[in-house]
Amino acid sequence: MSEYSTTERALRLLELLQARGSWSGGELAGRLGVDGRTLRRDVVRLRGLGYHIEARRGPEGGYRLSTGGDLPPLAFTPDEALAVAAALASSAASGAAGGGEVALTALAKIEQVMPQAVRRRVRALRSSVAVGGTPNAVAGAYPAPIDTGVLAALSLACRDAERVRLRVMSTEGAAPGRESPCHVEPAALVPRQSRWYLVCRDLDRGWRVLRVDRITGASATGVRFHPQEVPGGDPVAFVAGRLGAPPRTHTATILIHAPIEQVQAYMGGFAADFSPTTTAAGQAATHWRIADVRLEVLAGGLLWVRWPFEVIDSPELADLLRDRSAAFAFAADPH
Missing domain, CATH: 1.10.10.10 (Winged helix-like DNA-binding domain superfamily/Winged helix DNA-binding domain)
Known part of the structure; x- marks a missing residue:
C-alpha cells in the first residue's frame, strides 16, 4: 500500500x-x-x-x-521556488525592455500558490530588493551561484530590520578563501548584472557592500535595530558608487544567410535569440542577437556560424573582424 x-x-x-x-x-x-x-x-x-x-x-x-503546446502547473521545491523568485526579482529590478512589469506579475502569481513558509521568504525577498534604473542583467554572463538559504535569511533580515551574523569568504589579503565573521544591520539587496549585493551597516566597519555569493553563512540574532538611511539615500546608487560603473555591454545583430530551421538545428544547443527574416533578395534568413561586455567574446561566438553572415548594427564588431581577418587567413594558409 x-x-x-x-x-x-x-x-x-x-x-x-x-x-x-x-x-x-x-x-x-x-x-x-x-x-x-x-x-x-x-x-x-x-x-x-x-x-x-x-x-x-x-x-x-x-x-x-x-515539452508540449500548453503550460501545465509546475512543482518546485522550496529552494527552487526561491531561486525562481530571485531571478524574477532581478528582472523586475532591471526593468529592461518592459520586462520588469511582466516579472513582477509572474512573481505575484508564484507567491499566490506557495505554501505559507515559502511565501514568507519570497515576499521578504521582493520587499528587500532595491530597484534602480541601471540594467543589471548582461547577456552572456552567467549568474554567480548563490546559497538560497543565505539569500532568504538576508531578505528576511532586511525586511524585519534584524541584525545578522555573517561569514564572508575573503578574496584579498594574505589568506584568500578564508572566512571572516561580521555583525551587520542589513538595509537592502541590490541585483547588478549577474550578481546580488547586500548593502549593510557593519557594526565594526560602517557601511559596506557585500557580494551575496561570497557570504557562506547568515544567522539571525533576534535583535532588532532602528533602520538608518543608506548614505545618499539610494541603495542602488550606493552600490554603483562603491563598485564603479558597470562595463559597457556590446550588442550586435547578425544576419545569417540560412533559414532559421537550419540555424536552430545546428546552433540551438548553445545559442538563442534567433528570429526569422529575409534578405534583400527575398531569401529566407535568420537574425541572431548577441551581447557581451567584450567584443572579443562576440567575435568568438561567430566561429560557430557555418553560413555566410553580416554584422548589421555594430561597426566596432565589424572593425574587429576586419582587423583579425588577416590573422585567420594566415593561419589557414601559412605558406
Missing part, C-alpha cells in the same frame, strides 16, 4: 519526472511504493491535467516528461 494519498502520489510522481530526464517504470513504482497498474493510472491522471508524459516499451523504455 502506498504511503501517499492519490493527490500526494501524483505530485510526487510529477516531482520525480521533472527531476530527471527519464525513469523506468520499476524505478518510479518503487519510489512511490505502488504497483505498475497504479503507476499507469497516475500517469494517465497527470496527462489529463495537461502534462505530456511519454511512455516507451522495451528494455530501454520508461517514462519521461516532454
Whole structure:
C-alpha cells in the first residue's frame, strides 16, 4: 500500500519526472511504493491535467516528461521556488525592455500558490530588493551561484530590520578563501548584472557592500535595530558608487544567410535569440542577437556560424573582424 494519498502520489510522481530526464517504470513504482497498474493510472491522471508524459516499451523504455503546446502547473521545491523568485526579482529590478512589469506579475502569481513558509521568504525577498534604473542583467554572463538559504535569511533580515551574523569568504589579503565573521544591520539587496549585493551597516566597519555569493553563512540574532538611511539615500546608487560603473555591454545583430530551421538545428544547443527574416533578395534568413561586455567574446561566438553572415548594427564588431581577418587567413594558409 502506498504511503501517499492519490493527490500526494501524483505530485510526487510529477516531482520525480521533472527531476530527471527519464525513469523506468520499476524505478518510479518503487519510489512511490505502488504497483505498475497504479503507476499507469497516475500517469494517465497527470496527462489529463495537461502534462505530456511519454511512455516507451522495451528494455530501454520508461517514462519521461516532454515539452508540449500548453503550460501545465509546475512543482518546485522550496529552494527552487526561491531561486525562481530571485531571478524574477532581478528582472523586475532591471526593468529592461518592459520586462520588469511582466516579472513582477509572474512573481505575484508564484507567491499566490506557495505554501505559507515559502511565501514568507519570497515576499521578504521582493520587499528587500532595491530597484534602480541601471540594467543589471548582461547577456552572456552567467549568474554567480548563490546559497538560497543565505539569500532568504538576508531578505528576511532586511525586511524585519534584524541584525545578522555573517561569514564572508575573503578574496584579498594574505589568506584568500578564508572566512571572516561580521555583525551587520542589513538595509537592502541590490541585483547588478549577474550578481546580488547586500548593502549593510557593519557594526565594526560602517557601511559596506557585500557580494551575496561570497557570504557562506547568515544567522539571525533576534535583535532588532532602528533602520538608518543608506548614505545618499539610494541603495542602488550606493552600490554603483562603491563598485564603479558597470562595463559597457556590446550588442550586435547578425544576419545569417540560412533559414532559421537550419540555424536552430545546428546552433540551438548553445545559442538563442534567433528570429526569422529575409534578405534583400527575398531569401529566407535568420537574425541572431548577441551581447557581451567584450567584443572579443562576440567575435568568438561567430566561429560557430557555418553560413555566410553580416554584422548589421555594430561597426566596432565589424572593425574587429576586419582587423583579425588577416590573422585567420594566415593561419589557414601559412605558406
